[in-house]
Amino acid sequence: MKVLSWAVVALVLLWALLPGLFAGQDPLNGVPADKLQPPSVAHWFGTDAVGRDLFARVVHGSVHSLSGAAVAVGVGLVAGTLLGLLAGSAGGVLDAAVMRFADVLLAVPGLLLALVVIILLGPGTVNVAIAVGVGSIAAFARVTRAEVVKTRRSDYVEAAFGSGGGFASVLWRHILPNSFGPVIALAALQFGVAILAISTLGFLGYGAEPPTPEWGLLISEGRNYLATSWWLTTLPGLVVVAVVLAAGRLAKEIR
Amino acid sequence: MSLLQVRDLKIQYGRREVVHGISFDLDPGEVLAVVGESGSGKTTTANALIGLHPASGGRILLDGADIAGYGEKAWRSVRGTQIGLIPQDPITSLNPVKTIGAQLGEVFHLHKRKGEVLDLLERVGLSDPELRAKQYPHQLSGGMRQRVLIAAAIALKPRLIIADEPTSALDVTVQRRILDLIDDLRQEYGTAVLLVTHDLGVAAGRSDRLVVMKDGRIEEQGPTPAVLAEPRAAYTARLLADAPALSGRDFREEPAAGPAAIVVTDLVKEFGRVRAVDGVSFEVRRGTTHALVGESGSGKTTTARMIVRFEKPTGGTVELPGAGPDFRRHVQLVHQNPYSSLDPRQRIADIVEEPLRNFRLGDRAARRTRVKELVERVALPADVLTRRPRELSGGQRQRVAIARALAVGPQVLVLDEAVSALDVSVQAQILDLLAELQRDLGLTYLFITHDLAVVRQISHTVSVMNKGRIVEFGTTSRVFQDPQDDYTRELLAAVPVRAA
Numbered sequence: 150m151k152v153l154s155w156a157v158v159a160l161v162l163l164w165a166l167l168p169g170l171f172a173g174q175d176p177l178n179g180v181p182a183d184k185l186q187p188p189s190v191a192h193w194f195g196t197d198a199v200g201r202d203l204f205a206r207v208v209h210g211s212v213h214s215l216s217g218a219a220v221a222v223g224v225g226l227v228a229g230t231l232l233g234l235l236a237g238s239a240g241g242v243l244d245a246a247v248m249r250f251a252d253v254l255l256a257v258p259g260l261l262l263a264l265v266v267i268i269l270l271g272p273g274t275v276n277v278a279i280a281v282g283v284g285s286i287a288a289f290a291r292v293t294r295a296e297v298v299k300t301r302r303s304d305y306v307e308a309a310f311g312s313g314g315g316f317a318s319v320l321w322r323h324i325l326p327n328s329f330g331p332v333i334a335l336a337a338l339q340f341g342v343a344i345l346a347i348s349t350l351g352f353l354g355y356g357a358e359p360p361t362p363e364w365g366l367l368i369s370e371g372r373n374y375l376a377t378s379w380w381l382t383t384l385p386g387l388v389v390v391a392v393v394l395a396a397g398r399l400a401k402e403i404r
Numbered sequence: 405m406s407l408l409q410v411r412d413l414k415i416q417y418g419r420r421e422v423v424h425g426i427s428f429d430l431d432p433g434e435v436l437a438v439v440g441e442s443g444s445g446k447t448t449t450a451n452a453l454i455g456l457h458p459a460s461g462g463r464i465l466l467d468g469a470d471i472a473g474y475g476e477k478a479w480r481s482v483r484g485t486q487i488g489l490i491p492q493d494p495i496t497s498l499n500p501v502k503t504i505g506a507q508l509g510e511v512f513h514l515h516k517r518k519g520e521v522l523d524l525l526e527r528v529g530l531s532d533p534e535l536r537a538k539q540y541p542h543q544l545s546g547g548m549r550q551r552v553l554i555a556a557a558i559a560l561k562p563r564l565i566i567a568d569e570p571t572s573a574l575d576v577t578v579q580r581r582i583l584d585l586i587d588d589l590r591q592e593y594g595t596a597v598l599l600v601t602h603d604l605g606v607a608a609g610r611s612d613r614l615v616v617m618k619d620g621r622i623e624e625q626g627p628t629p630a631v632l633a634e635p636r637a638a639y640t641a642r643l644l645a646d647a648p649a650l651s652g653r654d655f656r657e658e659p660a661a662g663p664a665a666i667v668v669t670d671l672v673k674e675f676g677r678v679r680a681v682d683g684v685s686f687e688v689r690r691g692t693t694h695a696l697v698g699e700s701g702s703g704k705t706t707t708a709r710m711i712v713r714f715e716k717p718t719g720g721t722v723e724l725p726g727a728g729p730d731f732r733r734h735v736q737l738v739h740q741n742p743y744s745s746l747d748p749r750q751r752i753a754d755i756v757e758e759p760l761r762n763f764r765l766g767d768r769a770a771r772r773t774r775v776k777e778l779v780e781r782v783a784l785p786a787d788v789l790t791r792r793p794r795e796l797s798g799g800q801r802q803r804v805a806i807a808r809a810l811a812v813g814p815q816v817l818v819l820d821e822a823v824s825a826l827d828v829s830v831q832a833q834i835l836d837l838l839a840e841l842q843r844d845l846g847l848t849y850l851f852i853t854h855d856l857a858v859v860r861q862i863s864h865t866v867s868v869m870n871k872g873r874i875v876e877f878g879t880t881s882r883v884f885q886d887p888q889d890d891y892t893r894e895l896l897a898a899v900p901v902r903a904a
Contacts, residue, residue: 304745307714312759312808313732322758326749 151402157395161388164211172205176362185378195380197370207385210362214344214389217278217356217363221343224282226336229289234328236290237297238320248294254287263346267355274363277356281346285339292335296328303327334403341396348389364389407432407467407596408453408564414461415445415452415620422448423620425462432563435590435597437611437628439604439643441827442798445620447492450568450600454489455479466564484515488557490567490586494549494574498541504552505537511559519559528555529585546700547578551585558589565590568600575699575854576898583610583900602827604647605857605900608632616640646832648857655881656693656864664725665690665816665848666711671720673706680706682872683720688865690726690815693842693849695859695880697895698869707869708818708852712737726815733763736809740821742801746793752779752804753789759811778807782837799830803837810841818850823858835862856899860884868892 164171174192179200188195194203236247254262259281266280300306301324309319344364350356351365359366364385371381408430415423423445430436440446451457453464455474464472471482483489491497499507505521512519525533528551541549550570557565567586571579587610590597601607607614608628615625616637624637635641666688673681681703688694698704709715711722712735727734739745746755756778760771779789782803793801802822809817819838823831839862841847851863859866859880866883868876868891876889887893 304739304741305747308737308739308745308805308808309747309758311712311714311732311737313730313762313812314758315762318762322750323747327747 150398154395154398154402157391158399161211161215161392164208165215166212168205168209168212172202172208174202174205176201176205176209177360185374187378188380188384194384195378197378197381198374203367203381203384206362206367207364207388210364210367210385213274213357213361213363214347214365217274217281217347218340218343220275220278221282221285221347222336222339224279225285225289225339226332228282229286230293230332232286233290233293233295233332234297234320234325237294237328238301238316238324244294247290251287251290254284255291259284259346260349263350264355267350272355274357274361277347277350278343281343281350284346285343288339289332289335293328293332296331297324300324300327330403334400336400337403338397338400341393341400344389344396345393405468406430406465408598409465410453410462411465412462413449413452413459413464413472415448415457416460417448421460421620423452426617426620426622427462428615428622428625430564430596430598432596433590433594434613435599435611436613436615437599437601437607438615438617439601439607440617441602441643441829443619444617446600446617447568448620449617450489450566450598453598454483454487454566484511484562485560486562486564488560488562488565490550490553490557490565490570492569492572494546494553497553498549500541503538503540504544508537508552508556508559511556515560517560524555524559525552527558527589528552529581530555545578546574547582550574550578550582554582554585554589558593558595561593562595564596564598566598566600569602570599571606572602576856576900577699577894579606579900580898586610603900604632604643604828609900616643642829646829648828648831648835648855648861655860655879655884656862657879657881662689662691664688665692666694666850667723667725668707668711669721669723671707671710671722672718673703673710673715674718679872681710681717684867684869684872684874685720686867686874686877688848688850690848691842691846692864693851693862695851695853695863695866696869697853697856697859697866699854699895701871702869703872704852704869705820708737708820708850711735711850712818724816730763732759733812734814735816735818736812736814738802738805738809738817738819738822741825742798742805743793743825745805746801748793750792751789752791752793752796755793755804756807756811759808763812765812774811778811779804781810781841782807797830798826799833802826802830802834806834806837806841810845814847816848816850818852820852821854822851824853824855831858838862856884856896868895 181200183196184198184200186192186196192202194207196202232247236244262284263280266283267276270276270279306319306323309323347356348365351363352369357363357366367385368382374381406429411427412425413423414421414425438446448457452459459472462472463470466486508521508524521537522533525536530536530548530551571582574582586597589595599611611628614628614631616623618639623639624631624635631640635644664687669685671681671684684707696704696707706715710717713731724735753775756775757771760774776786779786784800784803788796823834826834842849853859863880866878866880867874870891876883876887876892883892887896
């Protein structure tokens with residue numbers, strides 16, 4: 150399973166970096182004569198209503214979904230870790246205030262929160278990614294704070310203060326590096342979750358504009374042909390499922 | 405005929421063999437002590453004897469029946485009824501959400517036998533059994549919990565009890581009472597006892613025969629007095645020489661009067677309504693070692709933490725004549741546990757260098773040179789510099805912690821149980837190192853410990869603490885030879901002593 154997970158993630162990353170290597174056909178301009186063909190040797194994932202090769206669209210779309218997920222995780226990781234570090238190391242009123250704010254964020258369903266942010270920022274690929282990232286800040290803040298509180302009480306942190314270390318240097322040299330492991334694992338897990346969330350928002354029409362081949366949008370476009378052309382929704386859907394599961398599995402590995 | 409015969413027992417963890425074919429016998433009513441340092445395989449052997457870890461070879465004969473090959477179901481008929489276990493740690497071995505009575509009742513219930521929980525609690529010397537049966541583990545002290553675990557072990561009157569370090573987590577006075585209890589029960593029921601311990605004093609005072617283990621092999625076995633008097637294996641001889649004893653070496657005499665390095669006056673610390681330290685005063689001369697001795701909860705660690713300014717005193721003062729504005733350049737603390745006091749992610753060179761960086765002493769190259777000197781000073785090989793703490797043994801880690809403490813050239817070292825987590829031979833090496841550093845650098849030590857044998861070896865003067873107060877203060881020789889306080893006398897009498 151571990152090898153398979155790595156293989157899936159590696160393959161998708163290569164798709165994003167070198168799409169031309171994996172799919173020779175044009176993802177944007179189709180051949181109308183070949184429309185709605187089922188999967189075959191010529192078209193692995195079949196073709197859509199305007200005759201575009203679906204596999205090429207999935208491969209070329211990976212860059213949109215992955216970069217979106219990376220931005221989302223980046224936003225959550227940076228903001229969440231900083232908040233958690235602040236709360237965990239400062240303690241007292243500041244800790245209580247930051248964590249109650251995180252509790253409020255956690256109480257609102259993630260998708261709803263993302264929609265609120267999108268409405269504030271306006272639709273678009275980057276904005277969707279930021280919106281999804283904002284939704285994960287609370288989770289990152291919580292994990293970081295828990296780790297920081299645990300690390301702070303350890304003997305080696307006390308020893309570092311005892312050897313004349315100031316607050317900032319101890320925080321930077323000991324507390325942050327020793328609290329980071331579980332946070333990285335959460336980041337891997339959130340990467341999968343973010344792909345799913347971005348696809349969901351793409352499906353709802355808030356993300357990339359057609360004809361950009363973003364994964365959520367692909368699934369959404371195939372919806373109209375669900376009764377006659379199952380491959381249009383199912384195959385991109387399976388790709389999303391595979392990547393999300395692989396990321397989750399790797400997160401477990403890191404932890 | 406022997407009750408238990410172990411023949412060529414081999415045990416593996418994964419593919420690695422840790423016990424390499426050991427054999428010994430145990431007669432009914434006999435106490436056999438298995439001694440050895442950590443990693444010698446003594447606890448693994450004890451676990452195999454009660455089926456908690458499978459044997460990979462050899463035989464375990466209980467009354468002639470080979471129980472080594474038993475399946476889980478067959479083991480269940482042996483555990484409790486034939487062989488009882490007293491586990492090592494009384495703090496974690498009881499279920500925190502069940503009452504004592506319910507946990508003991510379970511023993512009878514599982515084996516479908518009748519028995520009285522209250523009788524059992526009374527038998528192991530717990531006062532007010534009816535109340536105890538209704539209490540939860542957290543409401544009991546460590547010694548009381550160990551009594552409950554002993555009650556569970558003897559509930560079904562097994563013919564063999566395996567006691568795995570039954571008193572290592574307990575204070576000496578409590579330890580003595582628990583060992584007396586095990587002795588009484590053995591005489592009453594004729595139970596054989598396999599006592600696993602790292603403490604030669606305990607083994608010497610309580611066992612009929614001795615098995616000395618090292619690296620998964622038996623180095624030596626025989627009647628206890630004979631082995632102690634004339635050890636045949638070189639390893640046994642070294643173990644005996646390294647064990648700090650209450651007799652033997654000369655006391656360290658207090659040097660001629662000199663200036664004071666630590667002056668503590670009427671120190672008080674309250675946690676909420678609890679007075680942990682209650683008016684403590686003492687003085688330590690420069691270049692000497694003062695030991696603060698006491699059992700858990702006596703306030704000795706809190707006192708030490710106030711001296712190094714990790715706690716604020718509620719009242720009273722601590723003066724350190726000679727301390728400049730940089731307090732932490734003058735006083736350093738060495739923690740009890742070298743496994744937790746070093747940052748697992750740093751390399752040894754960075755750990756030792758850290759205090760130098762904090763005080764901005766010298767440039768990079770000068771600091772590197774100083775780190776090399778320090779590591780050499782504590783007798784570690786230079787190649788440890790690039791390694792990380794997990795690659796080092798406990799003794800090596802404690803040397804690193806001492807090197808870090810010495811880095812900025814402090815005058816006073818506070819050592820909080822600094823050798824308690826180490827094996828005896830490693831402990832002896834660290835104590836020798838500390839004595840050497842004191843001689844060469846003129847350091848003043850405040851040594852916090854519960855171990856009187858260590859105190860006798862290293863300190864010039866002693867304060868005995870009990871319930872937040874100092875009950876006795878004096879030179880080590882005076883306190884050990886002519887104790888004035890009842891508590892000091894009790895403490896000294898409770899130390900398991902090896903017949904010389």
